[in-house]
Amino acid sequence: MIDSLEAPTTVESSPEQRRERARGWIAATLLAMLGFIVVGSFLTLWFDWATSEQLLDLLGLIFAPIIGLFGAVTGFYYGEKYASSSR
Numbered sequence: 001m002i003d004s005l006e007a008p009t010t011v012e013s014s015p016e017q018r019r020e021r022a023r024g025w026i027a028a029t030l031l032a033m034l035g036f037i038v039v040g041s042f043l044t045l046w047f048d049w050a051t052s053e054q055l056l057d058l059l060g061l062i063f064a065p066i067i068g069l070f071g072a073v074t075g076f077y078y079g080e081k082y083a084s085s086s087r
Contacts, residue, residue: 023077033066034070037066
């Protein structure tokens with residue numbers, strides 16, 4: 001039984017691949033947060049969990065920074081992609 005086991009293989013990963021994977025996770029996380037905020041806002045209004053004024057106050061605090069972060073990450077990601085493809 002032990003003779004039939006194969007030796008584990010190692011997968012080499014370059015720093016660029018790890019960096020791209022991390023950037024992808026960061027972008028996906030921010031996009032998920034943005035989606036959660038939008039869906040949560042609609043559900044809050046739908047089920048009358050808060051008034052529209054309360055929701056607008058809350059979104060003013062949360063939504064703008066998330067949009068800014070998402071824009072910065074997206075711009076950095078595609079800027080780096082463009083710079084690496086033009087080399």
